[in-house]
Amino acid sequence: MYRVVKISMLLLSAGFSSYAQQIKVSGKVTDTLQNPLAYANILAIPKNDNEDVKFAITEENGSYKLGLSKNQTYNLTVSFLGFTPHTQVLTTTEEDLIQNFTLQENLNQLDEVTINYTPPIVVKKDTITYDVSKFVTGEERKLRDALKKLPGVEVDRAGNVTVQGKKVTKVLVENKTFFTGDSKLAVNNIPADAVDKVEILDNYNEVAMLKGLQDSEDMAMNIKLKEDKKKFTFGDVEVGAAIKERYLIHPNLFYYSPKTNVNFIGDLNNQGIKSFSFSDYLEFEGGFGKLLNDAGSYFDLFNSDFAQYLNNQDYTANINQFGALNIRQSITNVTDISGYIISSNSKTDTESATVNEYLNTNDPYFETRNTANNFNNFFTIGKVTLDYDPSFENDFAYNSFIKVTNNDSQGLISTINPILDNTIATLTDIKAVNLKQNVTYSRKLSKDHTLTLEATYNFQNDKPLTEWLTNQKILQGLIPLEDDDLYTILQTKRSRAHTVNAITKDYWVLNNFNHIYTSVGVNAAFNNFYNTDEQLLSDGTSNNFNSAGFGNDVAYQFVNTFVGLEYKFQIGIATFKPMLYTHFYSWNTKQFDERFSNTKALLLPQFTTKIEFNTSKKINFKYSLNARFPGIDQLANNFILSNFNSVYRGNTTLENQLYHTVNLSYYKFSLFKNLNLNLNTSFNKKVAQFKSVTQLRGIEQFNTLIMFDQPEHNWNISGQISKKINKIRYKFRGNFRYNDFYQILNDDTNLNISKSILSTISAETFFKNYPNIEIGYTKDFNNYRSFSSTNDFENDNFFVNVQYDFLNDFIFKADYAFDSYHNKSNNAKNTFDTANASLFYQLEDSPWGFEINGTNLFNTTFKQQNSFNNFLISDSKTFILPRIIMFKVAYKL
Known part of the structure; x- marks a missing residue:
């Protein structure tokens, strides 16, 4: 650790030493009548190649601040739309400078002859345009490499893009959505030399007439291609091979023309690279931000079998086959049709070793569980979109989405505990089809009224099969097993759901400071769920568990009709929007001959406030009272096997959860100070909820649900501050979580409390002619307090x-991580480290590139982590792929 501290101190001292070499240039930009020019651009381009381009934007009163290095010479350009740019040479000294500018109106601005200057950066109120050629050196391979060199733009290792501290949520190419709009596909695959300009569009809305009406915090990035790339085929193909039959094939092919776009991305490898992750899946389902508005939909996605596969990131073996094709065709000037198809087929082996501590007794009760799985996962996702925009006053879009999955797995679970020593084999086969149709229509009825209509139909059909095989009886007293040499238990499920959602909304603009929005909508669901659990006997007969209360055949109908009223008004720099939604719920459940029906009306208020001091400093506040109704599996009131050691039963009488949510966020970005600050806090209070009641015997458990009215709380505080001082950016991230919740276990009700603190400090350099290093340290504390014990975990990373x-043609990359894990409750300690490195070579004018790449260089065998729930604390080792050394050849079209 001494070396870590020493390196960190060197970076800190180097950065602050550099900061001491800065001066401030400030002043005002006005026209010839001394009227201030807001959002004028000031560009300072250094003559010294080792210095960075600096820029500033004037405030409402025309003032600006610019931080420049001492004793340097800059070409300073001041520009504003409709005015002649002013350019001068500025040489700094040891002192701060005050420099005012007066711009002359350009009376011939429409004459093409006079347009002979293109500034590197143009900033309007909601739009920043970068001329990429002014910042790149020609060595950049992908768009991500070019974006990193643009002032105010950051790209993390996964490909997420932030501009002036705000995350880009959608990517366009030539004003058209690129694939799904997810930034990672774009920045990791579009060649850097095809890009001419990058536009950043804040408060982005796909429907132009709704900008300023709908509250949008989205930020879009629009990629403008070079003229010779607007009707051109480009891309690259990468091929790699290694010992032990390791391989990689990765083609990226793009064709663009004014009317036709075709993109193909493929991937075939067996070195553990997953081309499609759970976060990518969320983008297809509407994005994390949109799903947060419907917590039920998010958790349903997160807990689905498909999502569980996507969340797996560590393997002992993996074969991945992935292909994505996107086509967009302009039929007329106002009509576009586009579509994509993404298909993935993978074979994955995973292995883990877990020590579970059960908290149902005063004395510790431990289980050692080893799990090995072999997964075969196939899915295809397709989408077709029709956009019809005949005018600014009309916008129509139709989307058709389909997802087909077919996953099977073989697993082996070995459990050793004081009561049982057993091995269970598991077989699963999951087939599912999801079809979604969506129509949106927006129309400007008059100057003051705008109408939107959105309707969605969704069909989901799941058919999972699960089989458990063991030579010992399991769940005795819970399932009626007959004696046999080998116990084979088969579970069959069928789940079918039809949902229809429709909402129409009127936006009434009273004036610039007062809006009234009214909405009427309906959500309807018609679901069926069937399952049976049975024992397959060696003589060919079966022992059905229905006689013991197992098996479900449920029909569920749910209708939510609602009316909403929103009043949006502005006072000074603050915008307020109180909202009130009245919901009328009706639902009924049929299980065999039993029927249950109910109706309910709820008033659900919401309130938002936005205080915008300027474009770079904002406060947002949100409050909502939320209701969530149960899914059909939670209403099925017969027994069902959940796992080899658990049985579950729903509850037909469940009504709805009710919880308060409060969010407060603060955002600040300073160009002059190179400072970005984000602070967020959220608080949730559950006042009525579904609570799991657990009967636990050894490792075997029986769970059911009840309505629970004791309040539970969740509080989260997170923040990030980053500051760039000359060539070094310093960053600190912190997160605190507090959660109290009740545990109903073996007829006892107890309050449990969990707390965690995570903080990361890092420093990253941005040199042009020297190695760039990012160095960081993360400390993670976790505390879990139950009725019988207190457990503490620490992790240092x-x-x-x-x-x-x-040498102009070489690029070296490497990363190293060291983890120290400590379970303080049982004094278990473990350390592991991982490292990866690559060396890439490509002559400047050659299409051929060569790379040698090494992953897991220290041949680390596992990673370690902990988790906990109502009655269980788990310490897990997850085994990972061994060291792989691969040679790659790349060819750029």
Whole structure:
């Protein structure tokens, strides 16, 4: 750790030493009548290649601040739309400068002859345009490499893009959505040399007439291609091979023309690279931000079998086959049709070793569980979109989405505990089809009224089969097993759901400061769920568990009709929007001959406030009272097997959860100070909820649900501050979580409390001619307090990332991470480290590139982590792929 501290101190001292070499240039930009020019651009381009381009934007009163290096010479350009740009040479000294500018109106601005200057950056109120050629050196391979060199733009290792501290949520190419709009596909695959300009569009809305009406915090990035790339085929193909039959094939092919776009991305490898993750899946389902508005939909997605596969990131073996094709065709000037198809087929082996501590007794009760799985996962996702925009006053879009999955697995679970020593084999086969149709229509009825209509139909059909095989009886007293040499238990499920959602909304603009929005909508669901659990006997007969209360055949109908009223008004820099939604719920359940029906009306208020001091400093506040109704599996009131050691039963009488949510966020970005600050806090209070009641015997459990009215709380505080001082950016991230919840276990009700604190400090360099290093340290504390014990965990993580472009044609990359894990409750300690490195070579004018790449260089065998729930604390080792050294050849079209 001494070396870590020493390196960190060197970076800190280097950065602040550099900061001491800065001066402030400030002043005002006005026209010839001394009227201030807001959002004028000031560009300072250094003559020294080792210095960075600096820029500033004027405030409402025309003032600006610019931080420049001492004793340097800059070409300073001041520009504003409709005015002649002013350019001068500025040489700094040891002192701060005051420099005012007066711009002359350009009376011939429409004459093409006079347009002979293109500034590197143009900033309007909601739009920043970068001329990429002014910042790149020609060594950049992908769009991500070019974006990193643009002032105010950051790209993380996964490909997420932030601009002036705000995350880009959608990517366009030539004003058209690129694939799904997810930034990672774009920045990791679009060649850098095809990009001419990058536009950043804040408060983005796909329907132009709704900008300023709908509250949008989205930020879009629009990629403008070079003229010779607007009707051109480009891309690259990467092929790699290694010992032990390791391989990689990764083609990226793109064709663009004014009317036709075709993109193909493929991937075939067996080195553990997953081309489609759970976060990508969320983008297809509407994005994390939109799903947060419907917590039920998010958790349903997160807990689905498909999502559980996507969440797996560590393997002992993996074969991945992935292909994505996107086509967009302009039929007329106002009509576009587009579609994509993404298909993935993977074979994955996973292995883990877990020590479980059960909290149902005063004395510790431990289980050692080893799990090995072999997964075969196939899915295809397709979408077709029709956009019809005949005018600014009309916008129509139709979307058709289909997802087909077919997953099967074989697993082996070995459990050793004081009561049982057993091995269970598991077989699963999951087939599912999801079809979604969506129509949106927006129309400007008059100057003051705008109408939107959205309707969605969704069909889901799941058919999972699960089989457990063991030579010992399991769940005795819970399932009626007959004696046999080998116990084979088969579970069959069928789940079918039809949902229809429709909402129409009127936006009434009283004036610039007062809006009234009214909405009427309906959500309807018609679901069926069937399952049977049975024992397959060696003589060919079956022992059906229905006689013991197992098996479900449920029909569920749910209708929610609602009316909403929103009043949006502005006072000074603050915008307020109180909202009130009246919901009328009706639902009924049929299980065999039993029927249950109910109706309910709820008033659900919401309130938002936005205080915008300027474009770079904002406060947002949101409050909502939320209701969530149960899913059909939670209403099925017969027994069902959940796992080899658990049985579950729903509850037909469940009504709805009710919880308060409060969010407060603060955002600040300063160009002059190179400072970005984000603070967020959220608080949730459950006042009525579904609570799991557990009967636990050894490792075997029986769970059911009840309505529970004791309040539970969840509080989260997170923040990030980053500051760039000359060539070094310093960053600190912190997160605190507090959660109290009741545990109903073996007829006892107890309050449990969990707390966690996570903080990361890092420093990253941005040199042009020297190696760039990111170094950081993360400390993670977790405390879990139950009725019988208190458990503490700590994790220390140190990481280093290096990139060095040298000798014009070489790029070296490496990353290293060291983890120290400590379970303080049982004094268990473990350390592990991982490292990866690559060396890439490509002559400047050659289409051929060569790379040697190494992953898991220290041949680490596992990663370790902990988790906990109402009655269980788990310490897990997850085994990972061994060291792989691969040689790659790339060809750029």
